[in-house]
Ligand code: ADP
């Protein structure tokens with residue numbers, strides 16, 4: 559379980575997140591929506607400590623992991639809370655297989671055989687076992703993103719954060735990535751997903767959180783948020799993306 563308590567984040571004078579309180583339970587799929595620049599990426603980055611909050615705290619399973627804690631705990635948190643980015647961020651000079659086995663071998667000290675076996679299994683799950691020896695540059699965006707998901711899963715995280723995973727894709731490739739994410743949700747993976755893909759939010763989201771200007775303005779079921787949001791700002795935003 560991830561818990562953000564009275565979390566604030568500033569860059570200089572720019573207050574990007576303001577008094578964020580959010581709980582993500584194990585197995586939940588939480589979708590985060592909101593205008594560009596509202597702080598969604600920063601919110602995700604605080605959850606796996608890629609960013610430290612300016613004040614307030616991040617707790618995982620009841621344990622405080624933000625602020626002055628052992629670097630070991632920060633490293634552990636980043637392993638347990640994986641991230642998938644809008645622009646995939648695969649290593650261009652590594653094959654697909656090496657992209658996936660790199661971190662498990664270096665960070666988790668898995669032996670090569672073990673890492674390769676797991677990678678093959680994950681490639682099967684994203685239907686790309688035939689691309690094992692390809693380089694990212696030879697893949698489509700949809701394939702690259704499925705590899706990026708496999709790579710994140712190779713670390714055996716408890717939670718996966720997705721930052722607009724389909725926003726950089728050509729429209730015809732969006733569905734293949736969403737399908738992988740839906741399958742993952744069905745396995746019980748805890749997921750926090752920044753996306754404006756309404757179909758995904760309605761089908762697999764347990765909750766939708768609307769962020770505007772650094773604040774959580776609404777946190778409710780997909781049905782409530784999309785059909786009858788309480789806050790006029792949510793209403794206005796939804797009408798623009800529908
Ligand atoms: P969103 O993902 O909702 O578009 P972001 O979290 O990326 O929003 O950004 C929110 C605000 O924080 C923006 O004003 C952005 O310029 C600022 N910001 C984000 N990251 C940094 C950073 N590393 N340094 C300075 N300002 C940042």
Ligand code: MG
Pocket residue numbers: 598599600721
């Ligand atoms: Mg963003």
